[in-house]
Amino acid sequence: MSSEQNPSEKAVSQLEMSWLEATKQSQAPLFIWQVPAAGEPLLNALFAMQQHPEGRTLPDLFVTFTTQFDTGYGYSESLSREFIELCEATPEAAHWRGEARLPCYSAARFRDLAEDFTRTFAKDMRYLVLVLQPSDVSDMQALQRWLTHWLSQTSKTVRLLLIETAEYPLWQALEQSHPQQIQRIIDDADVMQVMHQTARQQSDPDPDRLQLRRYLADAMLLLEKGSASQVVSRAELALPVVQRRGWADQETVLYNIMAGAWLKEKNCLNAITQYQQAKRSAIQVPDPLTRGQLMTQSAFGEAGAWFADKQYHEAAKQYREAARQAKAIPHPLFETEAWRMAGFSLLQAGRPTEAMSDYAHAIHAAEAVPYEEREQTSLPLVFQDLLRIQDKKRVSALEACAERWQQEKKRLVLEADAAVSQLQKPETRAVSRIDNHFQLRLEKAFLSIRQAREALIQHGSREFRQVIDLAREKLHPHWNGLPGIAHPFDAPPGEWQSLPAWGKNTAEAAPSLTHSSPDQT
Structure with missing residues (x-):
């Protein structure tokens, strides 16, 4: 059996070498690992491999946390308990008694707990590497304060690792604030490159299929890293193959x-020409489902190119075609989005009355989406645009409420973290009192902001309130515009908010979509 590594294994091995080299050169307590967005899957694969004995190739133990960040003290305690639970579920580590060090209400206490773990298993690792990838962050400034507290003391055996992409360098400000304590690792790992190399190495008894696979891999890689002329040059080599074999689906691709x-x-006209050719090819695909999907994709593409070229009427026309193709599949999510974009295109063209017809189609298309899933579609954007048609200033005021809510949350998080940090000996009872007070203040602020939004809605025009009524019927009964303002503790709506009186009127017929007087737009 050949021991030669495949492209994926080679890419992960290169990441391993980068880590070893970086940690050999620097004793920094915190590392930032930057890769292209297309490289994140490879980095996650490395971490996953290192967490299994049979896949571990590095002298360090990597533990990944996706724990959400709400407050500094809450994050510390959650990380600590999650780490202890992980150890309890691991036979080799179950005898470690980390719970003796609870509670951990600060970065320092969490670091102490982690160091105690490394002392117990000193022979099994060089470093314990805590990979922090929070699934949600209430306030980036608060998280950076927590990281700054971590950096206030050094550890010989514990390292923090943060991940960022080259496209979105999230941790630059933190690095600039602590240049002596942070080491950056930069890699160009790219899953597209791996896929390209894999395709080039594959074999196939059908020489045409093998050749096509390689041309496609080349074109996809060039799409990411090359020029349009290079992509076209490579793709055109594959066209005779697919045309000779009658592979209309691959020709469309x-x-x-x-x-x-x-x-x-940004060569929109050339893009439009190619998308139109893609649609002509897609018509020849024999399988109805595949044909519908490719027709929809190509119509969306052409519409987007017209939109990018600011040809909004033509964009709306093509989005309508995409909607009809999506309906035929059927695919209600794509159909809803296509009708929405048709309406949005007409809004850009200054034709709000015409746009409302397309928005009405979008609302109708979304009926096929399960009720509980509709908020995850583009339907809320439809209602936000309809509100904007009725009263731009009022919509701006609704949006400002959401911004005030974010600022108020940041202030309350800062004050709660400060209160806990001032405790001489943070014990559960004292921290719980602070946290309860924080939660009460947070909910009070939430209700205040929500009431401000409801007041704005109640004082809107009849047409404005009709849109809200319809949104509450189709989405959920407490929808009040975008950005959404969710309850801070995910309490069910019935526990914290009653609908305004006008919203409870069931005698009124379902509102039609009409455009209010010009002075409200």
Whole structure:
């Protein structure tokens, strides 16, 4: 059996070498590992491998946390308990008694707990590497304060690791504030490159299929890293193959790739030409489902190119075609989005009355989406646009409420963290009192902001309130505009908010979509 590594294994091995080299050169307590967005899956694969004995190739133990960040003291305690639970579920580590060090209401206490673990298992690792990838962050400034507290003391055996992408360097400000304590690792790992190399190494008894696979891999890689002319040059080599074999679906894919390359370079007219060719190819696909999907994709692409070229009427026309194709599949999510974009295109063209017809189609299309899933579609954007048609200033005021809510949350988090940090000996009872007070203040602020939004709605025009009524019927009964303002503790709506009187009127017929007087727009 050959011991030669496959492309995925080689990419992960390169990441391993980067880590070893970086940690050899620096004793920094915190590392920032930057990769392209397309490299994150490879980095996560490395961490996953290192957490299993049979896949572990590094002298360090990596533990990944996706724990959400609400407050500094809450984050510390959650990380500590999650780490202890992980150890209890691991036979080799179950005898460690980390719970003796609870509670941990600060970064320092969590670090002490982690160091105690490394002392117990000193022979099994060089460093314990805590990979922090919070699933949600209430306030980035609060999280950076927590990290700053961590950096206030050094540890010989515990390291923090933060991940960022080259496209979104999230931790630059933190690094600039602590240049001596943070080491950055930069890698160009790319899953697209791995896929390209894998495709080049594959074999196939059908030489045409093998050749097509390689041309496609080349074109996809060039789409990411090359120029449009390079993509087209490579894709055109594959066209004779797919045309000779009658592979209309692959021909459609090739034209869409070429169109995407032109659109990436803002050459909208060339992109439109290729998308139109993709639609002509898609018509020839024999399988109805595949044909519908490719027709929808190509119509969306052409519409987007017209939109990018600011040809909004033509964009709306193509989005309507995409909606009809999506309906035929059927695919209500795509159909809803296509009708929404048709309406939005007409709004950009200054035709709100015409746009409302397309928005009405979007609302109708979303009926096929399960009720509990509709808020995850683009339907809320439909209602927000309809509100904006009725009263732009009022919508801006609703949006300002959401911003005030975010600022108020940040202030309350700061004050709660400060109160806990001032405790001489943070014990559960004292911290619980502070946390309860924080939660009460947070909910009070939430209700105040929500009431402000409801007041704005109640004082809106009849047409404005009709849109809200319809949104509450189709989405959920407490919807009040975007950005959404969710209850801070996910309490059910019935426990914290009653609907305004006008919203309870069931005698009124379902509102029609009409455009209010011009002075309200």
